[in-house]
Amino acid sequence: MRFDVITLFPELFAPHLEVGVTRRAYAGGSLQLKLWPLRDFAEGNYRRVDDRPFGGGPGMVMMAPPLERALSAVRGARAQEAGEGEGEGAAPRAPLIHFSPTGRKLDQALVRELAAGSGAVLLCGRYEGIDQRFLDRHVDLEVSLGDFVLSGGELPALALLDAVARLQPGVLQDAASHQQDSFEDGLLDCPHYSRPEQLPRADGGVDAVPDVLLSGHHGRIARWRRERSLEITARRRADLIEAARAAGRLSKEDERFLRSLKLDATP
Ligand SMILES: C[S@@+](CC[C@H](N)C(=O)[O-])C[C@H]1O[C@@H](n2cnc3c(N)ncnc32)[C@H](O)[C@@H]1O
Numbered sequence: 001m002r003f004d005v006i007t008l009f010p011e012l013f014a015p016h017l018e019v020g021v022t023r024r025a026y027a028g029g030s031l032q033l034k035l036w037p038l039r040d041f042a043e044g045n046y047r048r049v050d051d052r053p054f055g056g057g058p059g060m061v062m063m064a065p066p067l068e069r070a071l072s073a074v075r076g077a078r079a080q081e082a083g084e085g086e087g088e089g090a091a092p093r094a095p096l097i098h099f100s101p102t103g104r105k106l107d108q109a110l111v112r113e114l115a116a117g118s119g120a121v122l123l124c125g126r127y128e129g130i131d132q133r134f135l136d137r138h139v140d141l142e143v144s145l146g147d148f149v150l151s152g153g154e155l156p157a158l159a160l161l162d163a164v165a166r167l168q169p170g171v172l173q174d175a176a177s178h179q180q181d182s183f184e185d186g187l188l189d190c191p192h193y194s195r196p197e198q199l200p201r202a203d204g205g206v207d208a209v210p211d212v213l214l215s216g217h218h219g220r221i222a223r224w225r226r227e228r229s230l231e232i233t234a235r236r237r238a239d240l241i242e243a244a245r246a247a248g249r250l251s252k253e254d255e256r257f258l259r260s261l262k263l264d265a266t267p
Pocket residue numbers: 098099100101102123124125126127128129130143144145146147148149150151152153154156
């Protein structure tokens with residue numbers, strides 16, 4: 001799977017390639033990342049990529065021409081690598097994803113969709129944003145990291161790449177690990193504990209690991225985890241409980257447990 005990133009700050013991506021589990025996705029070849037510094041496609045002595053907005057107002061806008069040149073270089077390189085044109089009869093054209101607070105919020109469903117595909121071209125905005133004519137012409141999907149404003153699209157691009165990388169086969173040491181993550185089965189994850197069993201507190205007492213986790217009883221541990229997961233989801237994200245219920249993902253036992261919590265969201 002190949003991702004091409006058009007950015008003014010390619011150096012922001014280096015740590016992602018070099019550390020942690022995501023490094024494995026690149027080293028193992030399941031993910032390829034090609035960075036396209038937008039400045040390389042600017043013209044003139046100053047290599048300008050932005051200009052003032054028509055109509056006035058604060059800030060600068062990323063101009064369309066350098067972006068057109070960058071995108072066409074990306075499309076050309078992808079076509080060459082595939083040994084064919086990206087046009088008719090060729091492999092499907094990689095979608096162009098633009099990061100913007102106005103886009104579809106990034107969630108695990110979208111991550112899974114992208115992780116199962118063959119990659120995408122990621123476009124990172126800066127300043128006030130990108131000339132709308134370029135976006136109208138080329139963008140297939142706008143993605144937001146959340147309801148807040150960052151100074152650029154690089155962090156959202158990294159978030160997307162990281163989430164996609166950890167779903168690649170062989171990246172997580174235990175393949176089952178991501179299956180119990182939040183959102184994988186529509187619920188939030190349960191709490192986790194590790195050594196020591198007794199964690200001393202400042203008041204002289206200890207915080208102990210829940211007994212059931214030390215019992216060695218797999219069935220009871222699984223049920224305890226399921227109930228913690230149901231409880232945290234019901235308390236924090238009642239919308240996810242509703243969605244899980246609508247999708248038929250809650251057992252009778254789950255429903256009984258939810259009723260026992262006596263929260264407003266439970267029927
Ligand atoms: C300062 S922001 C521009 C914000 C834009 N004027 C607005 O209010 O929607 C610069 C760039 O950062 C990126 N960005 C900022 N916040 C984002 C978010 N929540 N999700 C995705 N991208 C974001 C976008 O690429 C955007 O073009």
